[in-house]
Amino acid sequence: MENSLTSLDQVLALSPETAFEAFQSKHSVEKVIEAVRNEALSEVPDVETRKGRERIGSLARKVSESKTAVVKVIDNALVDAESQVKAVKATKKHVEEQFAGIRSAVLKPRDEWQAIQDELEEARQQGILSRITNINQIGNTTGDETLAELNDMAEALEMMTITQDDFAEFTGDALTAKEQAVKKVNDAIVKCVEAETQRQALHEQAVTNSINEIRLTAMHALEENVQAVRTRRETLSQLELDEVFYGERLKEAVSAKSDAIRQLDLLAEQKEALALPQENLIEAPQKMVKIPLWEHQHLQARDATLLALEAAGVDKWAGYDDAIAALMDSAA
Template identity: 30%
Template structure:
């Protein structure tokens, strides 16, 4: 396996790839392994060992390159996560701002409605006062015209006392008609003017009512817009939250799968090393027994086997 030459803990991989010295240390370790290897092409076993070492070097390269590639991929995900969190912060804080200001917004709308009602009441009171003033003026004018007519009648009576009764009746009738026409004209003019004022006041009242209704509609529309925007922002934040949770879940699952795979790989390698160690111990024991049975001292035979196994005696190897 590749880690027989290179082993890097995933938690320290970033520190390793950030340091040229660390990478050089790994390469030097592999170079030492390669340089200490003595190739032997004269036997099938020797050729197999050459191919095995070359394969381990190639696998180490693939292992290191893949580890670096995984690191780059993980680091590229960090800006995306930061941008997503920034977007969440902006939207959530905007929602909080609107929520905090909502009572003030409603209060301001209510103040506008109250002012509109006050204005409407003021116009209504003004119209009532004007109507009262017109009624009073009309009554005063009618009373004055009546007094004048009475005085005129008295004068006419004195002046025409000596005229014929028929002429007097005609004159009185004529004067009465004139008075009636004048009073009727005054009444019509006063009523027309009062009606115009009443209509103007009613128009102002209608306009004030329309303004109040318009203000109320705008208030309700603003409230509905704010509620809709808050709802949409909350739904959008919830969707992004669930997406982030799902991404984290997938990431955690992937990490857990990688951890389990790594543990399985280590377990298999440990088992292989233990098997190889047991195999070598058995062969070394058999070799020791053979040497002792042929007259070798057990202690010297043990040291001899260690020297051969560690390739410290030229032209001699242990065939495991």
């Protein structure tokens, strides 16, 4: 077809299908172009005349018309070719889809099996990760746990075994989780022990202060009158000692209360005796010494203090014997 195109009429007679094939190479139109060129340039019109100039324009229009005609044939061939390409592409797409469907049908049993395996693997991993999360949660404390509860948590972590069989590729994560949980629980135990120690120390001090306050009851009553001493004694006798508060020192508190009541009784009796009229006293002849009133009152108060100390068992206190020995030495 390439060598058979020699004139414009042959080109115009081509169908779109044959034109597309004919114009596969630019050399197919060389003879047609050459024919148009020879015809257009074979004349040499006189440009000096109007007719000659019009002839030049006529030849140029004929060349343009030839070009338009050939290009139109080529365009029609291209449109037809594009239509054919589109149809071929549609066929191509259909082939791809059909073969893809066949391939999917072939792969479906294996894909379904793989999906099940993936679900099982996901469940396996989630199960292990959930157990690791539980290990982490064991170490989470609120600060409100008792020491016994914390010790139970520590024991549970201590008894927990981390093996490759149980945690597979997450064994390292499980060991780290256990280590961190143990550290958090141990830290909480240390804080709890420190807080308990401080609480016990404060409680022990409170118990000591309470027992000392009971022991000093008679001392506080030295400057009071008989009625006030009796009232204080009655209040102390009605005082209930809390077993929970005193704990192991309850006996000590009971003893202190008993001693204080006895001291108050002695102090009240002594104050009553000192308040009796002189004529009711049977006295043996004795030498009299005149002393100022303030010194007399001071000696009375010191005597009451001594009686209270003796009633409390001062002779059993540490240093009592040394004090008596020093007093005897000074008197000698």
